[in-house]
Amino acid sequence: MGETSKPLGRPRSEDARLAVLHAADDMLVEQGYAAMTMKGIAERAKVGRQTVYRWWSSKAEILLEASAADAVRELTLPPGADPEADISAFLSALSTFLTRSDAGLAYRALLGEAQHDGKVAELVRGGDVLGEAARVVIRRAGAAGAFEGERDDALVAELVGPLVFRVLSGGWDPTEGELSAMARRFLRR
Amino acid sequence: MGETSKPLGRPRSEDARLAVLHAADDMLVEQGYAAMTMKGIAERAKVGRQTVYRWWSSKAEILLEASAADAVRELTLPPGADPEADISAFLSALSTFLTRSDAGLAYRALLGEAQHDGKVAELVRGGDVLGEAARVVIRRAGAAGAFEGERDDALVAELVGPLVFRVLSGGWDPTEGELSAMARRFLRR
Amino acid sequence: MGETSKPLGRPRSEDARLAVLHAADDMLVEQGYAAMTMKGIAERAKVGRQTVYRWWSSKAEILLEASAADAVRELTLPPGADPEADISAFLSALSTFLTRSDAGLAYRALLGEAQHDGKVAELVRGGDVLGEAARVVIRRAGAAGAFEGERDDALVAELVGPLVFRVLSGGWDPTEGELSAMARRFLRR
C-alpha cells in the first residue's frame, strides 16, 4: 500500500554522514566559520568531496544539521518554580548558548550568513530553534494568565530580541542580575 | 610644531576613493555581499587593486565607510510631537532602514559578517550607528522623566532588539500598527 | 577429464558484451577518444559499471575488441592482377582505413595511446592487424620472386611506414597517383 520500495544501489553510509557532521562541528569551534571549507571538512572527515556535495549543498546546511539537535537540547529546560524564575532561567540558558556553546556559535554563524545569503536565510527561517524554545517558555508563563491578545512572534521577539541584539552586536556577556532584570521587565507588561 | 607637515609624494586621489566606495555600494545592492569581492570592486571602480588594499584592509571596511554616513542620516529624525510619536517614528525609520535602504543592507551584511570574523566585529562595535541613533531618541523621551536608573545599553537593546531580531531572523517587514504597539510597550515600563 | 566443467551461476550476458562494444565504437566516432570514458561507455550501453570492469581492464581493451575484426576485414583484399596492382590496391585500402574508417580511427587512437602507456603498447604489439595484412600482400608479391634475403618486419615497415608516418604526423590524405608511385618504389628494390 503506502510502502516505499527501497532505493536501488549502495545505500548511503551512516559513517560518512556522521564523520562529516563531526568534522564540521570541530572545525567551526577550532578554526571558525570562515576557515571552515567544504574541502577541509571532507579531508578531516576522511571522506570524498563528492560525498559531501552529494548530501549537502553548502557548509551552512551541514552546520545546521550538525547543531540543530544540540541547540534544542540546550534551550529546553524543566519548568521553574514561578514565572519569573522560569523566564530568568531560560534567558540564562540562552545567554550561555549564544556566548559559550558550540551549537550557539553555529547558530550565530548561520544567522550571520543568512544576512547575505538568501538560501541560508531560508534554512534559518525553517529551523527556528530559538523561536521554538522561547515559545515553550512563554506558553508556560502565559498559562498563568498573561499575554492574552498578543501574537506569538511578537512576544518571542520581546523576550529574546534584546538579549540577542546585545550579543550579536557587541559580544556582550550578561550577568545574572541583568538577566533577571530582563525577565522582570518582560513579565511586567 | 604641532602642525603636521604635508606628506611627500603624490597625494591620495579623491577620485579613486569615491570610485571605490560607490563601486562597493553598487555591487552590494546589485549582486550581494558574497559576490562583492576586492577584485571586483577594483575592476568596477577602474582602480588598481593595490590602491584598494592601500587604503582599506577588507571589503567590510569599505562597506562601513561607504554606508556609515547614510545610516546616520537615515536614522536621525526631528523630534516628534510626543514621546510615543517620537519613538514610533524612530522604529518606523529603523524598519525602513533595515528592510529597504542600501545602507541598511550594508549594516545587516556587516553585522552578519561580524558573527564569524573578529575584525569585522570590532569595526561594528566601534561605529555603532544604530545604538547612537537610538540613544538620541531615548534621551529625548527620558527628558520627560522616565528611565532614571537604567543603563543606556540596556535601554537601547529593549528598544531596537525586538525589531532587529525579527528582521534578522526572518526577513520580517513590520506594519505601522505593530511598530506603534512596540513603541507603547517600550514607554510603559 | 580434459573437459572444462560449466562455470556455476549466471552465465555472461552476450547482450551486455555487445552493448559495451557498440557503445565504445559509437562514442569514439562521435566524441573522440579522450571523451570516451569507462563511465560514459557503461551509461550509454545501459550496463552497470562493474560489468565493464569485470570483462575489460581499460577503454583500450574495449576498443581493440570492438575494432580488430573490422580492421582485418577492411585490410584483407583479393589478389590483384599483377604485383603492382596488388600492392597499390593494398595501399589504397590502408589509406582509406587510416583516414576514413571507424576501425582505422580506433587503430590510430590505440597506436597513439601506446606511446605513453605500456599496457596499451603490449596490446597493440600483440594484435598486429596492420602487420598481418601487409605480410599477406608481401608474400603474394614475393612469390613472384623478389625479397629473397629480407626479414618480414623490415619489408612491412618499408611498405606501410611511409604512408602511416605521413598520416599520423600530418593527417595526410594521399591521392591515387601518390599511392601507385609508392607501390612502384616498393617493388623496385
Add this chain to the structure above:
Amino acid sequence: MGETSKPLGRPRSEDARLAVLHAADDMLVEQGYAAMTMKGIAERAKVGRQTVYRWWSSKAEILLEASAADAVRELTLPPGADPEADISAFLSALSTFLTRSDAGLAYRALLGEAQHDGKVAELVRGGDVLGEAARVVIRRAGAAGAFEGERDDALVAELVGPLVFRVLSGGWDPTEGELSAMARRFLRR
C-alpha cells in the same frame, strides 16, 4: 614608427617559465606522459596553477616548448663523408632520438596524443622538427644528383617512415646493420 609599446603591468617571469618547462620535462621522464598533470607540473615548478594556464593551454603545449629545441639539436648533424654515411648517421641519430632521448620521448608522446586530440595534431603539424631535420639531410644527398622530380614530403616519409613506424608500433630498437641497410635502400631509387 614600427615600435611596439611595452605592455602594461608586471612583466612575465622568465624564472616561472623555465621552472615549468623543466618540471614538465622531468616529470615526463620520471613518471610518464599520463602521470604528468597540469597540477603536478605547477606544484613541482613551485608555481601557481594559474600561471601555467595563463601561458599554456595544455600539457602538450608545454612539452612541445620544452623539447622542440632539444629535438632540433639532437637531429642536426654535421655532413658525413659520403651520402650513404650521411644518411646512415642521420638514421642512427633518429633511432637514438626516438628510443633513448628525453626529447624523443616527448616527440612520441605528442605524436601519440595527436592521434586523438585535434589541437595537439595542429601543434605537431606546426613544429615539424623531424621533417625539418630529414629535409636537411635529403638536400645534402640530393645535391649529389638524385631525387630530381620528387616532392619533399614524399622523400621525408620514405626516409623516416619505416624507422618511425617500427619504433612506434613495437618499441623496436634497430641495430647499426639494419640502419645502414635502410640507408642504402633509400639511396638506391
Add this chain to the structure above:
DNA sequence: GATTAATCGAGACGGTACGTCGCGTCTTAGT
C-alpha cells in the same frame, strides 16, 4: 628645472578553495 617620493592603473605572481568529473571499488537488491 631637476630631483624625490608616494601615488596611480595594470597585470603577473604563488597560493588555495571552488564545484565537477572520472577513476576503480564497494555494497545493495534482483535475475
Add this chain to the structure above:
DNA sequence: ACTAAGACGCGACGTACCGTCTCGATTAATC
C-alpha cells in the same frame, strides 16, 4: 555467479579570488 544501480574514497580538472609584487606613468613638494 552475474546483472543494474549507485554510493564510496580519491584526485585532477579549469576557474576565481586572495593579497603581494613589479612595471611605467603621474603628480606634488623640495631642492
